[in-house]
Amino acid sequence: MSAAGSGFLVLVAALAPAAAAGPGDGLAGFASSSAARERAVEAAFAAVASPERTRDWHRHFTAEPHPAGSERNHELARFIAEEWKKQGLENVVIHRYDVLNTAPLEVSLTMVAPVRYEASLREVPVDADPDTRNPRVSSGYLGLSVSVDVEAPVVYAHSGNPEDYEVLRKNGIDVRGKIVLVRYSNPYSYRGFKALTAERQGAAGILIYSDPAEDGFKRGPVFPDGPWGPESHIQRGAITYDFIVPGDPLTPGWPSLPGARQVKPEEARSLPKIAGLPLSWKDAKPLLENMDGPVAPRDWQGGLPLEYRLGGERVRVHLRVRMDNRVAPNYVVEGRVRGSELPDDWVILGNHRDAWEFGGVDPSSGTASLMEVTRAFGDLLKSGRRPRRTLVFCSWDGEEVGLTGSTEWGENFADDLGAKAVAYLNVDSSASGPDFQPDAVGSLAPLVLDLAREVEDPATRRPLAEALRATVAKARAETGDPAPPADDDLVDVRIGSGSDHTVFLNHLGVPTIGLTFDGPYGVYHSMYDGFVWMNRFGDPGYRYHVLLSRIWGTLALRLANADLLPFDFASYARHLRRFVADLDRATEKGRLDLARLRARIDAFETAGRKLNDARALALDAGVPAPDLARRVNRGVIDVERNWLDPDGLPGRPWFKHTLYAARYTYAHLELPGLTEAAEEGDWERAARQAAILERAVARNTELVDGVVRQLSAGSPPAP
Numbered sequence: 001m002s003a004a005g006s007g008f009l010v011l012v013a014a015l016a017p018a019a020a021a022g023p024g025d026g027l028a029g030f031a032s033s034s035a036a037r038e039r040a041v042e043a044a045f046a047a048v049a050s051p052e053r054t055r056d057w058h059r060h061f062t063a064e065p066h067p068a069g070s071e072r073n074h075e076l077a078r079f080i081a082e083e084w085k086k087q088g089l090e091n092v093v094i095h096r097y098d099v100l101n102t103a104p105l106e107v108s109l110t111m112v113a114p115v116r117y118e119a120s121l122r123e124v125p126v127d128a129d130p131d132t133r134n135p136r137v138s139s140g141y142l143g144l145s146v147s148v149d150v151e152a153p154v155v156y157a158h159s160g161n162p163e164d165y166e167v168l169r170k171n172g173i174d175v176r177g178k179i180v181l182v183r184y185s186n187p188y189s190y191r192g193f194k195a196l197t198a199e200r201q202g203a204a205g206i207l208i209y210s211d212p213a214e215d216g217f218k219r220g221p222v223f224p225d226g227p228w229g230p231e232s233h234i235q236r237g238a239i240t241y242d243f244i245v246p247g248d249p250l251t252p253g254w255p256s257l258p259g260a261r262q263v264k265p266e267e268a269r270s271l272p273k274i275a276g277l278p279l280s281w282k283d284a285k286p287l288l289e290n291m292d293g294p295v296a297p298r299d300w301q302g303g304l305p306l307e308y309r310l311g312g313e314r315v316r317v318h319l320r321v322r323m324d325n326r327v328a329p330n331y332v333v334e335g336r337v338r339g340s341e342l343p344d345d346w347v348i349l350g351n352h353r354d355a356w357e358f359g360g361v362d363p364s365s366g367t368a369s370l371m372e373v374t375r376a377f378g379d380l381l382k383s384g385r386r387p388r389r390t391l392v393f394c395s396w397d398g399e400e401v402g403l404t405g406s407t408e409w410g411e412n413f414a415d416d417l418g419a420k421a422v423a424y425l426n427v428d429s430s431a432s433g434p435d436f437q438p439d440a441v442g443s444l445a446p447l448v449l450d451l452a453r454e455v456e457d458p459a460t461r462r463p464l465a466e467a468l469r470a471t472v473a474k475a476r477a478e479t480g481d482p483a484p485p486a487d488d489d490l491v492d493v494r495i496g497s498g499s500d501h502t503v504f505l506n507h508l509g510v511p512t513i514g515l516t517f518d519g520p521y522g523v524y525h526s527m528y529d530g531f532v533w534m535n536r537f538g539d540p541g542y543r544y545h546v547l548l549s550r551i552w553g554t555l556a557l558r559l560a561n562a563d564l565l566p567f568d569f570a571s572y573a574r575h576l577r578r579f580v581a582d583l584d585r586a587t588e589k590g591r592l593d594l595a596r597l598r599a600r601i602d603a604f605e606t607a608g609r610k611l612n613d614a615r616a617l618a619l620d621a622g623v624p625a626p627d628l629a630r631r632v633n634r635g636v637i638d639v640e641r642n643w644l645d646p647d648g649l650p651g652r653p654w655f656k657h658t659l660y661a662a663r664y665t666y667a668h669l670e671l672p673g674l675t676e677a678a679e680e681g682d683w684e685r686a687a688r689q690a691a692i693l694e695r696a697v698a699r700n701t702e703l704v705d706g707v708v709r710q711l712s713a714g715s716p717p718a719p
């Protein structure tokens, strides 16, 4: 307490000159008197998080494997709830959802021809990391795989994407009744999509392995000498079809409260009908070495010193998977700091707790950062500094199985969230390296960038925005684009799935921000992703964890305390225009007339710019009257909800956002209804989807214009 107190004084003193620089102090959404107070609160907040405390949290969360449904993960839920109470959080509760859980009972893979080889399906312990000897580490398995006992020939199907099966067909290879061996990423696609693709092709099973070209020795030194995956590392993971509908497969679209109606497993659209296992390259190599058939295409060759062949006859395996997939509780921990003035406006921060094993990076780095964020907010509360809006903190469960805990919670509180949520700030992994990788919806990207300009990269002591610009420039250069990135390119506004923001953005129309620091990370979902890996490679010294806590909490504070919510719809419109341009480029000329949509986006941008100006002008005049502020902020939140189409995407109605969805691979997908129709060449459906978008943009232009009129009049019109 005392160390934090003195740090606070020093920081406030250092910030005082900047706070006097002018109205609003460059803080979007704040009048100058509120900005000064906000700066002081942010400085006090930033002084709390410490690398030592973060490391202690991290050690605690990474001490044991804690997958969803395990007793250890439940214990951690109770631990978090108790700690939050001690820290001073309010309304701490543990929600229970009864969902389809998944665990292996027995798994084995034996090559029976041409030679016998028993796959270990286990990772080899290393002396440098005592945790790797923990007897509670599981074998490799794929969450929500079905059970199977089958003997069949093996076919190498590259990355297991649909185009790979085309290549096999051209080579006269039929995978029906066979077991396909695919690699994780070349290019990357979510393993559930590989499973669905194999299922559709009629395969009898799927083996997904980590090729060293992607995350092993071909990339650099392997653990414990480097951050890449060693010979026996296994990427566990679920193969749930949560790109169709996430959450508990048995309660699609409604919460899994105890006693809730459930669909039959055979009717559950997100449940795989195929069995599979993940393999290390150590276990995949004997299969690949013995394959017959044509030599695989050049870009199918991997990092092992052998000639990759397509197979299909010679190598036969016996695959046995017995899964324990049954309904069991998931626990979501929720805690709050109630808002002093606007308690029914919620800013939500969340991170998942469940990990395949120790979860060094994924997600315990994020959990450690979260605990420092809540500790700092508890301290602020104790010193009498309560945010204006309510902060809601959530520790999700079952993210790794199907984004389950967050989805059930979102469905549980859908009405409240629709009325009250201002934004959702997600952190899955906090740090696997030093590269800042923020994402945000178009209206919130400028808020994130503003803050990145203010905070320092702890390694270089330069503004984080500069490091971000360098990272983006490098990534672009790798794709052959030498153009220097503009400000609009720095925060990624193309948001796919694969984490807990999904229910908020895609189902509820709550705008989201995602934060992480990235780096070379080859041990994802393996038992080597632990405490030692983090301290050797990911973030020795925990500086990026602490910075992440600071960014996460500061963004929450800005959204919670702003006089007028700082959503930038002109920015949204600029990004929308790019989405349309990308679609146009990808579409055959003349098939799609998007002139009207483009005109509507232009009008939306004009309205957004006027709102930015009117807001700045109003804030220059001082803190707006509460009633005016309430109306303006309500309008801003309504704009975000208006992107929802109640009918949802054709074929997957749970996904309701007209601007954002994810492909089946988890990759981002903009203007999803329109883009999917255009890609399928269904021009009638595309025209209907374009009309839905036009209406949404027009509705929002009208809404923003109305907000501008209220602001300009300076007082609310008669009700």
Ligand SMILES: [Zn+2]
Binding pocket: 352, 362, 363, 399, 428, 429
């Ligand atoms: Zn995660």
